[in-house]
Each structure stands twice: as structure tokens, then as C-alpha cells.
Amino acid sequence: MSRVLALDFGTKRTGIAVxxxxxxxxxxxTTVATSELLVFLKEYCSKESIALFVIGEPKQMNNEASESEVYIKEFIQKLxxxxxxxxxxxxxxxxxxxxAFQSMLTGGLKKKQxxxxxxxxxxxATIILQTYLDSKKY
Structure with missing residues (x-):
């Protein structure tokens, strides 16, 4: 089987889980500078079999798209x-x-970490990916 790769896209850096x-x-x-993200993904996909990209969709509490959605859509077109x-x-x-922050607290990471x-x-990105995996179970 192939892996599923998830992205927590940000304008400066993007978290990646698999x-x-x-x-x-x-x-x-890992986390990659967003300016280098496409290069990283092309290289990674040349080494690993990837079946699907899962990309986070940021929404506001009223279910409307957040401001960063514009940048994510631009990136998706490039991807x-x-x-x-x-x-x-x-x-x-x-x-x-x-x-993510709560899991860091629960995991006992120090303030600097x-x-x-x-x-x-x-x-x-790992939480986004786990959410996707959990949704497939039902």
C-alpha cells in the first residue's frame, strides 16, 4: 500500500505528517519552509509511494473559510x-x-520546546492526518 501525506499549510512554514x-x-x-514545500514534496514523492495528500481546511467558528484559505487554494493549484x-x-x-499545544503539555514538553x-x-499536521484516518473507519 501507499502512504497518505498530510499538510498543515502556513504562509511561512508547513507541518507535514505521513x-x-x-x-x-x-x-x-517534519516542518518545511513553505517557499520550499513543492520541491520537498516532489522529492519525497519520488522516494515514497503516496496515495493521497490531505490538506487542512481552516474554517472560522461560523463555518466560513478563514483568511488563509486564499493562500491554500493557490498552493493546491500549484501542487x-x-x-x-x-x-x-x-x-x-x-x-x-x-x-497540538495541549498534546505538548500532556506529553510533558518543557516551555522552551x-x-x-x-x-x-x-x-x-499529524492531528489533521489522524482525523482523516479516523473518518475512514466509519
Missing amino acids: TDELQIIASGL EAAIPQIPIQRVDERFTSKL RANKALIDEIS
């Missing part, structure tokens, strides 16, 4: 052009940053 080959477990992979063979699915990412925004982005 499943195992059986698509059971979501694990944080579709660069790697057209891999489909893209969106997943609601409301509260993922808060959940919790201030690492790149780590928060990677954990957020």
Missing part, C-alpha cells in the same frame, strides 16, 4: 500542476493548533 504503508498510524514527518497523479482531500483543521512553532505545525 502514515505508515498500511495507512494505520499518523506520524509527524495539482506539479504532482497531478496524487489526489487531494481537505480536512477541517479547526482547533488543531490548540490540540512548546514555544517551537515548527513542532506545533508538525503535530497539527
Whole structure:
């Protein structure tokens, strides 16, 4: 089987998570500067078999798209052009940053580690991916 790769897209950096080959477990992979994201994804996809990209869909509490959705849609167009063979699915990412921070607290990370925004982005991508995996179970 192929892996599923999730992105917590940001204008400065993007958190990336990936499943195992059986698509059971979501694990944080890395955080990449968004300006280098397409290059990273092309290289990663040339080494690993990826079945699907899951990209977070930020929404406001009233269910309207957040301001960052404009940038995400622009990126998706570039991703579709660069790697057209891999489909893209969106997943609601409301509260993922808060959940990521809470998981850092629960995990006992020190204050300095919790201030690492790149780590928060990677954990957020993992939460987005796990949300997708959980939705497939039903």
C-alpha cells in the first residue's frame, strides 16, 4: 500500500505528517519552509509511494473559510500542476493548533520546546492526518 501525506499549510512554514504503508498510524514527518514545500514534496514523492495528500481546511467558528484559505487554494493549484497523479482531500483543521499545544503539555514538553512553532505545525499536521484516518473507519 501507499502512504497518505498530510499538510498543515502556513504562509511561512508547513507541518507535514505521513502514515505508515498500511495507512494505520499518523506520524509527524517534519516542518518545511513553505517557499520550499513543492520541491520537498516532489522529492519525497519520488522516494515514497503516496496515495493521497490531505490538506487542512481552516474554517472560522461560523463555518466560513478563514483568511488563509486564499493562500491554500493557490498552493493546491500549484501542487495539482506539479504532482497531478496524487489526489487531494481537505480536512477541517479547526482547533488543531490548540490540540497540538495541549498534546505538548500532556506529553510533558518543557516551555522552551512548546514555544517551537515548527513542532506545533508538525503535530497539527499529524492531528489533521489522524482525523482523516479516523473518518475512514466509519
